[in-house]
Amino acid sequence: MPIASIVLSTGLILVLIGIWGMLTQRNILRIIVGFTLMGTGSHLVIVAIGYVSNRTAPIIDGGLSLAEAPTRSVDPIPSALAVTAIVIGLAVTAVMLAYAIRLYQAKQTLSIDAFTDSKW
Amino acid sequence: MRRGAAIVLIAFLGVIFATIAVSYSQRSSLPELAAAYVDLVPRELGAPNVITGILLTYRAFDTLGEVAVLFMVAAGVGLLLGAGGEERDEGQAGIRRPLKETPSTEIVQNGADILVPLIAIFAAYIAMHGHLGPGGGFQGGAVMASCVLLLLLAKPDYRIKLAHLSFIESLAGLLIVAVGIAGIILASGFLDNRVLPLGEFGAFFSAGAIPVLSVLLGVKVGCELSVIIERFRA
Numbered sequence: 001m002p003i004a005s006i007v008l009s010t011g012l013i014l015v016l017i018g019i020w021g022m023l024t025q026r027n028i029l030r031i032i033v034g035f036t037l038m039g040t041g042s043h044l045v046i047v048a049i050g051y052v053s054n055r056t057a058p059i060i061d062g063g064l065s066l067a068e069a070p071t072r073s074v075d076p077i078p079s080a081l082a083v084t085a086i087v088i089g090l091a092v093t094a095v096m097l098a099y100a101i102r103l104y105q106a107k108q109t110l111s112i113d114a115f116t117d118s119k120w
Numbered sequence: 121m122r123r124g125a126a127i128v129l130i131a132f133l134g135v136i137f138a139t140i141a142v143s144y145s146q147r148s149s150l151p152e153l154a155a156a157y158v159d160l161v162p163r164e165l166g167a168p169n170v171i172t173g174i175l176l177t178y179r180a181f182d183t184l185g186e187v188a189v190l191f192m193v194a195a196g197v198g199l200l201l202g203a204g205g206e207e208r209d210e211g212q213a214g215i216r217r218p219l220k221e222t223p224s225t226e227i228v229q230n231g232a233d234i235l236v237p238l239i240a241i242f243a244a245y246i247a248m249h250g251h252l253g254p255g256g257g258f259q260g261g262a263v264m265a266s267c268v269l270l271l272l273l274a275k276p277d278y279r280i281k282l283a284h285l286s287f288i289e290s291l292a293g294l295l296i297v298a299v300g301i302a303g304i305i306l307a308s309g310f311l312d313n314r315v316l317p318l319g320e321f322g323a324f325f326s327a328g329a330i331p332v333l334s335v336l337l338g339v340k341v342g343c344e345l346s347v348i349i350e351r352f353r354a
Contacts (some may be wrong), residue, residue: 002146012137016130023126053148058170059253060162060322069170070164074148075154076161076170083175087186087258087341091193094348098200101352 007048014041028066028110032093039089050078083103162245165328166318167251175256176333180311184296187340191293194344197351223275232274239267245289247338250328255336265345272353289343292336299329299336 014037021034051074058073060066098111107114150158161173175183223229247260271278303312313333320324 004146005141008144009141012141016137018135019133020126020130023129031181034179044207051148057254058158060168061253062169066321070150070158071154073150073158073170075150076157076174077154079171080174080179083258084182084186088189090345091189092350094193094197095200097352099198100202100353109291 002053003052004048007019007044007051011041013045014038014044014054015115017041022036026111026113028103028112031112032096034099035096036089036093039085039093043085046078050075129237130313137300157260162321165327166321167311167313167330168322169251169253169256172250172330172334173327175310176250176330176337178314180300183337184311186246186291187296187337187344190341190344191289192270194347197348201351218247223276229274236267236271236274239263239270243267243342247335248326248331251330251336252322252324256332260334260335260338261343261345265349269343269349270344272349277307280346282347283351284302285343285347286348289347292340292343296333296340298337299333303329306344 016033016040018041021037022031025031025034055072055074058062058064058069058070058076058079062070069103103115104110157174157178158170161167161170161178164198165173165177167173167177180266225352243263244262246255246263247257250256250260266281299315300311302315304310309331313328313330316328316332320329325331
């Protein structure tokens with residue numbers, strides 16, 4: 001089995017687990033954990049898509065000379081995207097946790113069933 | 121009933137994902153854009169690490185936006201969790217925290233004493249060597265923030281001066297924009313790295329403004345994440 005497929009499948013399974021957690025869990029912190037799992041899975045998917053058979057990281061050094069770089073390195077764009085995605089994911093998680101703290105302060109519980117104020 | 125809907129949705133997505141995973145075949149060549157980046161970054165920008173070259177020059181404007189997002193999150197978390205840094209530093213710390221801080225164990229304290237300087241040096245190394253090897257501003261900043269987190273775990277009474285952090289962070293942000301504007305004047309566009317000489321390929325002082333931007337980014341990200349961590353403690 002090629003390595004990109006393994007990483008891709010792992011990432012997609014993580015995304016599924018994350019969505020499952022977000023849909024079925026009633027505790028806000030567990031929902032946040034589900035969200036971060038989904039984010040991690042999507043990072044794995046992005047990196048897996050960038051892998052090219054039998055190639056190395058796009059960093060020119062002793063193991064990869066300047067001339068052979070285009071024929072021996074993997075795709076650098078998904079890696080650059082993954083860095084962006086990780087930072088934004090961290091930012092979103094921080095805001096969600098801050099909201100979780102505020103919600104706990106308001107109702108003294110983290111169960112999402114207690115927050116029905118704006119439910120139609 | 122709700123669980124049933126979730127199962128149906130997950131099964132549906134699972135089928136789609138399985139199709140994707142099965143039909144995906146590993147690539148054997150680079151697409152045109154990626155090949156151009158791999159070729160151009162070392163030749164045109166003088167940076168051995170192609171990813172850093174993309175992040176800090178070709179896509180540096182996106183990176184600037186990302187840093188702005190982080191800044192907004194730090195501000196937003198502060199807004200949500202209340203209490204600006206200024207009045208909190210003014211001696212009323214005792215009133216605001218009636219809970220007695222439980223001191224950490226000796227293992228954590230001694231471990232922190234040894235590890236904090238090492239982690240700080242490692243963070244500086246990662247941020248400074250982003251153009252030569254794996255690493256860069258974001259990564260270095262994140263490691264720096266982990267160092268701050270360890271410090272807070274080991275010494276719960278340690279108070280971070282939020283005003284200082286905000287000042288350093290704003291200064292780093294201003295300098296990044298200043299380097300960008302220097303790119304318009306001296307080189308071919310905003311955040312062009314060729315405002316400084318490219319130097320010898322692979323040397324520490326090379327790749328124009330990329331190491332400078334990388335260090336500034338590391339400082340800025342480290343400060344922002346430290347501010348977020350400090351906000352969560354209160």
